[in-house]
Amino acid sequence: MSGLEQALQEALRPHVSELFIRSVVSFAASRANASLNHLKAGDAKRLLAELSRGIRLYVSDVEVHAELVRRVSAALGEGGGRPMAPEVIDVTNEVDVVVARKRGADMCAELGFSPAMQVRIATIISELVRNIVQYAGTGSVTITPLSPRPGIEVLACDRGPGIDDINRVMSPSYKSKTGMGVGLRGTRSIVDEFEIHTAPGQGTTVRVRKYL
């Protein structure tokens, strides 16, 4: 067993049951396609995300989870303890919809959010980024972890045509052929805070926040 494997196992004690510690670490490594004997450059981040997911299965308390992720992060030499940086994704085509939502889901996993939360966040990111691609062509989305109250913020911006009469578009009775209002309405139903700034010819910015 490598020094890294031992350190990772030690990081999980005593919160994760001794019965599962070995498998949490080794399954995370195999899912992340990383070798614990020889960790390569890009591996650490993926391994951290998978470890976080694995820990989540055995630890439901968010504070404990965060503590374990910090310890594991330190063991990986990822400079654990520093706040997670926001992720900015440039949006230029449909592929970015999947890229952005995967990064969002990974960030949720690292933050110790439940799988249900991960799906919700991935879905709203999908909605907002798809709107960018469909109506503006290009734009950007920024995913930021929130603190002190744990949560996540998604900021989607574009310089597209903007939305005329946003209130009408967002009202339940509005039916568009392209379904833009549906995505925004659905997103608004899920999140805790929803802000939209838009005007014809001025592009669109949507900022949403979802707390744990």
Added chain:
Amino acid sequence: MTDEVRIPVIKLHDTLIVSIQIAMSDHVAQQLKNDLTERIEQTRATGLVIDVSGIDVMDSYLSRVLRDMGLIGKLMGVRTVISGMAPMIAMTLVEMGLELKGVTTSLNLEAALETLKADEASASTEQP
């Protein structure tokens, strides 16, 4: 530019099965709808199962594609069932107000095929 996939429409007796395993681009979704229409006509299928067990995230776009496919089936006289929707996806759809109305669903592929067989059977016994 990556090679685009084409989602196969598979025939099993009188049923067509479509298994969506990937995030479909606009083009792939359109191709699928075209293929479906052609295959229904070619095979005179009476049942269609759309299996979504491979899907991890369903947004309003994908819901609309599924609804379109269900509608195509219905217009062409084909009984359609959507199978394999993950519980968390179903929950998110409901929370977002995106649930697919008037759509028959089933837990998995076997259940879907059973449902279609049972419907066929009861439909033929109802003949006057």
